[in-house]
Amino acid sequence: xxxxDDLFTAARTNEPRAFARWMGSVELPVRLGLRxxxxxxxxxxxxxxxxLRMWLLTQEPARELTGEHASLKFAIGIARNLAxxxxxxxxxxxxxxxxxxxxxxxxxxxxxxxxxxxxxxECLKRLAGAPLKALEARLNFGDQYPDHTIAEMxxxxxxxxxxxxxxxxxQVAECLEKQGVRLDEVLx
Amino acid sequence: MSERDSLxxxxxxxxxxxDQEGRLVxxxxxxxxxxxxxxxxxxxxxxxxxxxxxMDLEGRSATVKAVLARLGIV
Numbered sequence: 001x002x003x004x005d006d007l008f009t010a011a012r013t014n015e016p017r018a019f020a021r022w023m024g025s026v027e028l029p030v031r032l033g034l035r036x037x038x039x040x041x042x043x044x045x046x047x048x049x050x051x052l053r054m055w056l057l058t059q060e061p062a063r064e065l066t067g068e069h070a071s072l073k074f075a076i077g078i079a080r081n082l083a084x085x086x087x088x089x090x091x092x093x094x095x096x097x098x099x100x101x102x103x104x105x106x107x108x109x110x111x112x113x114x115x116x117x118x119x120x121x122e123c124l125k126r127l128a129g130a131p132l133k134a135l136e137a138r139l140n141f142g143d144q145y146p147d148h149t150i151a152e153m154x155x156x157x158x159x160x161x162x163x164x165x166x167x168x169x170x171q172v173a174e175c176l177e178k179q180g181v182r183l184d185e186v187l188x
Numbered sequence: 189m190s191e192r193d194s195l196x197x198x199x200x201x202x203x204x205x206x207d208q209e210g211r212l213v214x215x216x217x218x219x220x221x222x223x224x225x226x227x228x229x230x231x232x233x234x235x236x237x238x239x240x241x242x243m244d245l246e247g248r249s250a251t252v253k254a255v256l257a258r259l260g261i262v
Contacts, residue, residue: 016261023252024241031234038230039223042214044251045204049212051255095223117242124243139243142201143250144257146215162197169232172239 001068008071012058019058023051026072033076040087040095050079116181123175127168130156134164135172195220200232202240202250 001009004025010018030050034043054075057063065071087093127135137150145153151161176182198217207213221229237249248256 016256016259020246020248020252020256020261023255024247024249027237027241027249027251028234031237035230038226042199042218043230044199044202044233045212045214047251048202048204048255048258051251052258055255055259120239120242138201139240139250142203142240143253144203146203146205147198147201158198159194162194165200166193166197169236 004069004072005065008058008065011055012061014058019055022071023054026075029072030075030079034079034083036097037080037083037087040092041083041090043083046079046083046086049082050075053078053082119176119179119181120172123172123179126175127171130160131164131168131171134161135168137161138165192222192225196225196229196232199229200236202237202254204254 004022007018007022007025011022027047031043031047034041034046037043037046054071057074065074067073084093084096087096124132124135133154134151134156137154138147141150141153147161148158151158154161156164195217199215199221201215204212204214218229237251240249241247241252244253
């Protein structure tokens, strides 16, 4: 059994922290497994729906998953089925890739990277003014509130908020590149 | 910043509303994206989640946090 499988097994004993760690381990491969569906559906929506379905699966002890990285492979299957259903619902099925896609290489990411975190923190320290304010707010509240609400919290219009996020993103990427880190490298 | 940039950026964040049937839905700006913009959106979503993960002490991206919040687990 892989670490992913162990985490999913632990999640099935009603251990939410294990489920959180499992999501952290499989999020990137699940997302990358949807790359060819991005033209037809919003991948973020599909990833979140997939995890909600996988949580339901943890509540069904009778349903067994077998094989190496079984939970990850199962999640990718659910994600692609959801993407197909979503595309059909919005009449965008003509944008879907062929049914038979090669399996995504299973390379679960570590749950955190202390070196990358330190470099990003250093680059964030070099941000200033409105771009810093906007990016910090997005990092702190981006999972809980829509952008217009976050923008109001920091007294910006939504458009100004988005402009500042884009500026901050560019500045952080340039700063990281100067230190030899290319965030694009996570994309195969 | 171009209008295109703004449209893409509006769909990068992890927050998603639910529709009347309880399904997660993309932000309104998503529907205005041109086909050639979705690859850029995908790229920015991946990179944003990686930055969030790197910045979180427990290694949780905004996606993971959003799902935990939906499940009532924090």
